[in-house]
Amino acid sequence: xxxxxxxxxxALGRYVLVRFLLIIPTVFILVTTVFVLMRATGDxxxxxxxxxxxxxxxxxxxxxxxxxxxxxxxxxxxLSGVFRGDFGMTISDNRPVVEVLTEYGAATLELAGYAVLVxxxxxxxxxxxxxxxxxxxxxxxxxxxxILAYATPVFFAxxxxxxxxxxxxxxxxxxxxxxxxxxxxxxxADADSGFVLLDAIRTGDPAVVGDVLSHAALPATALGLLTxxxxxxxxxxxxxxxxxxxFVDAARSRGVRESRLVTAHAWRPALIPVxxxxxxxVAMLLVGAVLxxxxxxxxGLGFQLSEYLQARDFVAVQGxxxxxxxxxxxTNFLVDVVAAFVDPRVRF
Numbered sequence: 001x002x003x004x005x006x007x008x009x010x011a012l013g014r015y016v017l018v019r020f021l022l023i024i025p026t027v028f029i030l031v032t033t034v035f036v037l038m039r040a041t042g043d044x045x046x047x048x049x050x051x052x053x054x055x056x057x058x059x060x061x062x063x064x065x066x067x068x069x070x071x072x073x074x075x076x077x078x079l080s081g082v083f084r085g086d087f088g089m090t091i092s093d094n095r096p097v098v099e100v101l102t103e104y105g106a107a108t109l110e111l112a113g114y115a116v117l118v119x120x121x122x123x124x125x126x127x128x129x130x131x132x133x134x135x136x137x138x139x140x141x142x143x144x145x146x147i148l149a150y151a152t153p154v155f156f157a158x159x160x161x162x163x164x165x166x167x168x169x170x171x172x173x174x175x176x177x178x179x180x181x182x183x184x185x186x187x188x189a190d191a192d193s194g195f196v197l198l199d200a201i202r203t204g205d206p207a208v209v210g211d212v213l214s215h216a217a218l219p220a221t222a223l224g225l226l227t228x229x230x231x232x233x234x235x236x237x238x239x240x241x242x243x244x245x246x247f248v249d250a251a252r253s254r255g256v257r258e259s260r261l262v263t264a265h266a267w268r269p270a271l272i273p274v275x276x277x278x279x280x281x282v283a284m285l286l287v288g289a290v291l292x293x294x295x296x297x298x299x300g301l302g303f304q305l306s307e308y309l310q311a312r313d314f315v316a317v318q319g320x321x322x323x324x325x326x327x328x329x330x331t332n333f334l335v336d337v338v339a340a341f342v343d344p345r346v347r348f
Contacts, residue, residue, distance in 0.1 A: 012340055012341075015340055016337055016340065019333050019336050019337065020333060022333075023329050023330065023333055026329045027325070027326055027329055030322065030325040030326070030329070031079065031082055031322055031325075032075075032079075034318055034321050034322055034325070035075055035078055035079075035318065038314045038317065038318045039071060039074075044067065044091055044313070044314040044315045045058065045061045045062045045067055045091060046058060046062065082322065085098060086098065087101070087315075087318070087319035087322070087323075088315045088318075088319065089315065090308070090313055090315055090316040091311075091313045091314075091315055091316070092308065092311040092313040092316070093313075097315065097316055097319035097320075098319075100301075100304060100316060100319070100320070101301070101319065101320065101323055102194075103194070104299060104300050104301045104303070104304050105194070105300070105301055105323070106193065106194025106195050106300075107177065107194065107196075107293075107298060107299055107300030107301070107303075108286070108289050108293070108300035108301040108302055109195075110195050110196065110197065110216075110300075111216070111219060111220065111223065111289055111292065111293065111298060111300060112223075112285045112286070112289060114216050114219075114220030114223075114224070115220050115223035115224040115226075115227065115285055115288075115289075116224070116227070116285070117220070117224070118220050118221055118223075118224025118225070118228060119224045119225075119226075119227035119228040119230075119231055119281075120231065122224070122225070122228040122231075122232070123227065123228040123229070123230070123231025123232045123234075123235065123274075124231060124232075124235055124274070126142050126145075126146075126228075126232050127142075127231060127232040127233070127234065127235025127236045127239065128235060128236075128239060129142065130142040130143060130146075130232065130235075130236040131235070131236045131239035131240050132239075134240055139236075142232060142236075143232075143233070143236070145229070145232075146228075146229040146230075146232040146233050147229065148229070149225040149226065149228055149229030149232070150225075150226050150227075150228075150229035150230050151229075152225070152226075153291070154222055154223060154226055154288040154291045154292050154295075155291040155292070155294070155295050157222045157225055157226075158218070158219065158222035158291070158292055158295035158296060159295060161218045161221060161222050162174060162218060162295070162296070165218060166218065172214055172215075172217050172218050173214060173215050174296075175296050175297035175298075176215055176296075176297055176298070176299075177196050177212070177215050177216070177298055177299065178196050178200070178208075178211055178212050178215055179211050179215070181211070182196075182200070182208050182211040182212065185200075185203050185205060185208045186199050186200065186203065186208070188203075189202055189203040189204075191203060196212050197209070197212050197213070197216070200212045218296065219292050219293070219295070219296040219298050222292055222295070222296075223285060223288050223289065223292045226284060226285075226288055227281045227284065227285065230277065230281065231274055231277075234274050234277060235274060238274075275335060275338055275339050286302070286324050286327065286328065289301070289302035290302035290303075290305055290306055293306075294306045301320050301323075301324070304316070304320065305317060305320045305321075308320070
């Protein structure tokens, strides 16, 4: 028994090590791809400031930034900077890209966290209900809703939610992360972590916490619906499969109620694929965050990315995209590790 346990632990250790080492080539390929794509349009100075500077001024700026050097030299310097945590300076507002990442990254992470919570709260229970009422009216209705949820563009869902719940009903704010009065309270409490919900909790004022949550409700729902539809169908499919397994049949033969089988026996095994797919959904959430933040003026990395794209500031765009890619790679690694702990079959 001890030898078997040691073998299982060794297999898990090897699996985690291999998955961790795979992050390095993954990030390297992503950084290289982004660099090549950004340089395909020419040097960033000309792309951003061309037409607003004289040819002499433009040439001077290009030389000062080093964009007139061989492309391989530029690539090596950029790669070296990335590994040192230096992503360069933005062209449109002359700020360190790292400063942009630290200032707006928390907002995007906060929105993604809200969206994952919405996806789990909606996707998992409704998936269980759909499996319980398999091939009946509630099941058909929920499957249609799931298809609509992940097929509807995020920006369109956001606009519809704003129109109904902000403009027509007036239940939620139209845009932003917090009201002006809420910002004043945060400044009084000297709370500036970037995560406004945590800062609001630190003030000890329930009204400020409610203000933050009311601003987050619509963007989180718009972004979370995308993943909720995927979770619903996954949970339904795997729940139906689990309900047909031997251990569930044995429990059924002992007279256990069908509802009890769903809530106590079948739901945990059905969540294993959800854990695995959750990592892949992080990429979709980050892509959706660009559109969601723009729609709701949620000033995070997605909002800033759209601003820098309009300004053709490819240095800033390059830095933000690389960081998002690294976040996706690391998240997929963590999800794989969790899945290996939950399901031993993953590591063999």
